[in-house]
Amino acid sequence: MSRWEPNARSRLEQAALKLYVERGFEQTTVAGIAKEAGLTERTFFRYFADKREVLFSGAGALEELLVTSVASSPDSVAPIDAIAGALEAAGALLQQRREYSRQRQSVIAANPELQERELLKLASLASALAEALRRRGVREPAASLTAEAGIAVFKVAFDRWVNGSGRPTLPRLIRDSLEELKAVTSGR
Amino acid sequence: MSRWEPNARSRLEQAALKLYVERGFEQTTVAGIAKEAGLTERTFFRYFADKREVLFSGAGALEELLVTSVASSPDSVAPIDAIAGALEAAGALLQQRREYSRQRQSVIAANPELQERELLKLASLASALAEALRRRGVREPAASLTAEAGIAVFKVAFDRWVNGSGRPTLPRLIRDSLEELKAVTSGR
Numbered sequence: 001m002s003r004w005e006p007n008a009r010s011r012l013e014q015a016a017l018k019l020y021v022e023r024g025f026e027q028t029t030v031a032g033i034a035k036e037a038g039l040t041e042r043t044f045f046r047y048f049a050d051k052r053e054v055l056f057s058g059a060g061a062l063e064e065l066l067v068t069s070v071a072s073s074p075d076s077v078a079p080i081d082a083i084a085g086a087l088e089a090a091g092a093l094l095q096q097r098r099e100y101s102r103q104r105q106s107v108i109a110a111n112p113e114l115q116e117r118e119l120l121k122l123a124s125l126a127s128a129l130a131e132a133l134r135r136r137g138v139r140e141p142a143a144s145l146t147a148e149a150g151i152a153v154f155k156v157a158f159d160r161w162v163n164g165s166g167r168p169t170l171p172r173l174i175r176d177s178l179e180e181l182k183a184v185t186s187g188r
Numbered sequence: 189m190s191r192w193e194p195n196a197r198s199r200l201e202q203a204a205l206k207l208y209v210e211r212g213f214e215q216t217t218v219a220g221i222a223k224e225a226g227l228t229e230r231t232f233f234r235y236f237a238d239k240r241e242v243l244f245s246g247a248g249a250l251e252e253l254l255v256t257s258v259a260s261s262p263d264s265v266a267p268i269d270a271i272a273g274a275l276e277a278a279g280a281l282l283q284q285r286r287e288y289s290r291q292r293q294s295v296i297a298a299n300p301e302l303q304e305r306e307l308l309k310l311a312s313l314a315s316a317l318a319e320a321l322r323r324r325g326v327r328e329p330a331a332s333l334t335a336e337a338g339i340a341v342f343k344v345a346f347d348r349w350v351n352g353s354g355r356p357t358l359p360r361l362i363r364d365s366l367e368e369l370k371a372v373t374s375g376r
Contacts, residue, residue, distance in 0.1 A: 078375035079372060080372050080373055080375055081375065112308065115308060115311075116304035116305060116307065116308045117304060119304065119307035119308055119311055120300065120303060120304045120307055122307075123303075123307055141344050141345075141348060141365055141368055142368055142371070142372050144344045144347070145340065145341070145344050145365060145368050145369045145372055146372045148340035148343060148344060149337060149340055149369060149372065149373060151340075152333065152336035152337055152339075152340050153333070155336060156329050156332045156333050156336060157329075159332070160329060177329060177333060178373075180329055180330055180333050181333045181337060181373055182373045182374060183330070184267060184268050184330050184333055184334045184337065185268055185337060185366075185369055185370045185373050185374075186370060186373075186374070187266035187268055187269060
């Protein structure tokens with residue numbers, strides 16, 4: 001029986017990211033992460049299935065935030081603007097964790113297997129957004145195209161944000177990227 | 189020394205796909221594929237690094253086709269139309285191999301690891317298309333957004349095509365999906 005540890009999840013996340021940055025993802029073990037966090041391996045496995053999942057544990061909450069935001073936007077809002085509003089809300093949250101996002105991204109960029117996992121999570125987000133639009137009565141293929149366009153905007157905006165100085169903010173870059181997408185698709 | 193075998197690559201591809209469909213990807217071995225094709229394992233490894241690569245060996249040629257098509261389209265063509273033209277050319281090739289594409293997709297859909305690999309290949313295509321646009325003088329983030337929008341259109345069109353009856357054709361579905369993307373991004 002191990003005792004309850006305050007902030008165990010957050011401590012493990014921070015310890016893992018620190019070691020992934022310092023030693024590389026491949027070279028880091030669960031035992032090393034637990035030690036760095038001052039916790040046991042057993043506690044680690046209470047929160048995460050493996051060392052890869054530490055980097056993706058926020059995906060479920062992000063998806064829920066996006067889907068709830070799309071569902072709660074008024075019917076009068078055009079589908080693309082419902083998606084944009086949801087992405088900006090997610091962007092505002094990420095903005096508060098920019099250093100974490102930046103380090104996480106550097107770890108993922110260095111490892112093809114992690115890149116693949118990240119892309120699968122983004123594809124899942126696109127599917128969830130398309131489903132949220134269909135529940136608003138948007139038909140196919142409009143629902144899927146709107147959702148995929150939203151994820152494309154998010155990817156490009158996130159990339160600029162995480163590799164830039166942090167200004168403009170992520171929500172602002174998402175808004176700007178959507179405007180740019182509208183311009184390029186109309187052939188300008 | 190093994191003797192030269194006619195159409196070895198194509199025979200191995202067909203044998204692999206047949207077994208992946210019949211037995212499942214996980215349950216198929218390289219030895220089984222070689223036997224099915226009437227070839228040796230040694231011949232298999234002359235063409236493919238592993239059994240996963242059999243499904244993705246066409247990605248390089250596809251990328252080259254897309255990039256060449258974008259590079260050779262006249263300067264007067266808008267970036268989004270250069271991308272659309274390239275994707276339609278690729279679609280015309282895939283249209284000739286619809287049954288192969290359909291079976292390949294069913295194998296990939298059944299295996300998360302293969303889905304991740306497929307998404308990574310699509311992300312590589314988006315990067316290559318963005319680079320081709322930058323060489324035409326398109327600036328960032330317009331180049332990346334146009335390329336990502338093109339891949340979004342391709343994904344949605346491919347999905348409709350491969351799960352449909354084969355009509356409309358893939359190039360037609362790509363054209364229709366781009367029109368739909370233009371409509372949804374303009375808020376209709």
